Amino acid sequence: MTTAIDVRNLTRRFGSFTAVESISFDVRQGEVFGFLGANGAGKTTAIKMLIGLLAPSSGQASVAGFDVSTNPDDVRRHIGYMSQRFSLYEDLTVRENITLYGGIYGLTDSEIRDRGDALIGTLQLGRSSDERVESLPLGWKQKLAFSVAMLHEPAVVFLDEPTGGVDPITRRQFWEMIYTVAERGTTVFVTTHYLDEAEYCDRISIMVDGRIAAMGAPAEVKQRFGAATLDEVFLGLVRPAGVQTPQSA
Amino acid sequence: MRLRVLRFLLRKEFLQIVRDRTLLGMLFIMPVIQLLVLANAVTFEVKSARMYIIDKDHSSMSRGVATRLAASGRFVPTESSPSMAEGDEAILDRRVDLIVVIPEGFEREIVRDHRAPLQLVFNAEDGAAAAVMQTYANAIVMNYAGELGAEVSPSVVTKLSVGDGGAPARGHPVMELRRRGWYNSELDYREYMVPGILVVLVTMIGTLLTAMNIVREKEAGTLDQLNVTPINRSTFIAAKLIPLWTFAMIDLSIGLVVARFVFHVPVLGSLVLVFFAATIYLVGALGIGLWISTVAETQQQAMFVTFSLLMVYLLMSGLFTPIRGMPVWAQWTTEINPIAHFVALMRAVLLKGARTRDVASHLAALAAISSVVLSIAIRQYHKRSA
Structure with a gap:
């Protein structure tokens, strides 16, 4: 198995505050990797470094085989990204958004048309394809954003809280989409607040105060912490009372 | 790219x-x-500026000056008297915007010497407006002088400008303007x-x-x-x-x-x-x-x-x-x-x-x-x- 994401002692400081402190992990190709942590634990900062929006203070990271510090544009060509805020263009139609991102990633006109048709078919957006995205319900928007992020068939896709605020049925469909792309070999790096979703991941890591406090397959992590659910693990780590943590602030 | x-x-x-x-x-x-x-x-446009006429010459040419100024539409003669003191008072009371003083012997000097003095006194509280009035008045007087084949040099006095206590400084040419609006002849x-x-x-x-x-x-x-x-x-x-x-x-x-x-x-x-x-x-x-x-x-x-x-x-x-x-x-x-x-x-x-x-x-x-x-x-x- 090849390594899709390789992170070594990655650190990011903002002045005297260390948002991400020397984290190391790797993610295999085709793996669904859950990146968990409380708000402010440093998840978003870590993701921003991996997708080239933020320069690391120290340490190395490579994504899809390219170093994020030295070859950020090669990284960008091989990743997809969907942020927690819906970030397609609300004032463009479904089709126009697809065409725009297809064009940006250098797809040919026929690729844009064919993949766009397939995408609209899968999402059953046929009737809405010429409507502005702002008129779609949130769940549809999120599924569309994910599909658009996959349009150029990236090696790695980063999903930052993709299911925030959507209903359980849509969440379920969303995870089916995630599995589909993972089966096709795309590495999925996903952050979430829903610990039941974390159970769907091949492996997870839990970030606490800028460090990775636990990592492994969900069952492994539960076993190591002697907990019945990931909820317990998470609460124990985030509010360190009795459970040992690498960093008790 | x-x-x-x-x-x-x-x-x-x-x-x-x-x-x-x-x-x-x-x-x-x-x-x-x-x-x-x-x-x-x-706009710095001045229309219907109120004009105080002090005509000490009472000649057709002196009346011509007043008529030309009024005919331009820029100036309206609102008061007149032969007394400089009363004119000063009018400007201090802000009843008028400018005083036109045509001295005695105006016509005679034009006929004889082809030149004659003329005094314009402005309320310069609003400096920009005063400058505009001055430009207009100057242009009109020059134009008239040209028609008469004479040279009239209006002397200009400003009143009520910043720092000016309002003391009348008469007969005192502060500056002599000889400006012509070349490219905006209407001064629009x-x-x-x-x-x-x-x-x-x-x-x-x-x-x-x-x-x-x-x-x-x-x-x-x-x-x-x-x-x-x-x-x-x-x-x-x-x-x-x-x-x-x-x-x-x-x-x-x-x-x-x-x-x-x-x-x-x-x-x-x-x-x-x-x-x-x-x-x-x-x-x-x-x-x-x-x-x-x-x-x-x-x-x-x-x-x-x-x-x-x-x-x-x-x-x-x-x-x-x-x-x-x-x-x-x-x-x-x-x-x-x-x-x-x-x-x-x-x-x-x-x-x-x-x-x-x-x-x-x-x-x-x-x-x-x-x-x-x-x-x-x-x-x-x-x-x-x-």
Whole structure:
């Protein structure tokens, strides 16, 4: 198995505050990797470094085989990204958004048309394809954003809280989409607040105060912490009372 | 820069602008309204200034002076007496705006010597208005003198100017003006202001909309989404600047049409030259907008920074006040003020019919300023925060 994401002692400081402190992990190709942590634990900062929006203070990271510090544009060509805020263009139609991102990633006109048709078919957006995205319900928007992020068939896709605020049925469909792309070999790096979703991941890591406090397959992590659910693990780590943590602030 | 990617981005930008009704209103209706309102309100025009006549000569020529002034429509004789003291009182009471003193022997001296003195006393509380009244009065008197084949040298006295306690200083030529309005013979201030207001409009459109447009994408999170794509910096910037540049040029065209056909502003020079200069100027104006978008995080901030900057630029541009009236250090700053160069160029080309070589120094300055501003802005723009 090849390594899709390789992170070594990655650190990011903002002045005297260390948002991400020397984290190391790797993610295999085709793996669904859950990146968990409380708000402010440093998840978003870590993701921003991996997708080239933020320069690391120290340490190395490579994504899809390219170093994020030295070859950020090669990284960008091989990743997809969907942020927690819906970030397609609300004032463009479904089709126009697809065409725009297809064009940006250098797809040919026929690729844009064919993949766009397939995408609209899968999402059953046929009737809405010429409507502005702002008129779609949130769940549809999120599924569309994910599909658009996959349009150029990236090696790695980063999903930052993709299911925030959507209903359980849509969440379920969303995870089916995630599995589909993972089966096709795309590495999925996903952050979430829903610990039941974390159970769907091949492996997870839990970030606490800028460090990775636990990592492994969900069952492994539960076993190591002697907990019945990931909820317990998470609460124990985030509010360190009795459970040992690498960093008790 | 990849042209194919640029094409997709341009299509997106144009679609977004065309679908934004508020923006379209700003782009197409506001310029016309602003031009109509500003051009009529922002004026140093003096109409119906109240005039006190002190005619000590009682000749046909002395009456001729008063009649000519009144006939111009600029001045209305409201009071008269032979007494200077009463005239002074009238001006101190602000019942009149100026006093015309025609001394005894006026006609006789014109016939004999072909020259005669004449005194104009102005209320200079509003310095700009006094200067305008003076220019008009001077022009009318000179004109009349010309008809008589004589030379009349009006001496000018200002009253109530700042620091002046109001003590009458009569018979005391403060200055002798011999100005003629060469290129704006009617001294129509709208003609003078409209080219300047056109500059303000394209500047606002160029700078403000550029800043707002990019910051809006920052706020919406779509900028981050674009920044994780492999688009390169120059493609992104070109895609942002080309549409807004196009719309600013369309605005300039609308403005020129309104100026020409509503205000009858002469277009003596080449329109090609006007648009060529605007092309260069707008690169700088848009560059400033781009720079603002790199420092502002919200649209409010962008708007605030834009207005603060433009306010300073405008006030120091010579649009509202003559550059030669500024302190020396301020005159120097106008050399690096793109608005000052473009206002001067627009006035020269539209009102005087200046040709490329007449305004070459302005064009060169604009080109230099624009390239510096744009390169600073591009350097400042980063896909990745440090």
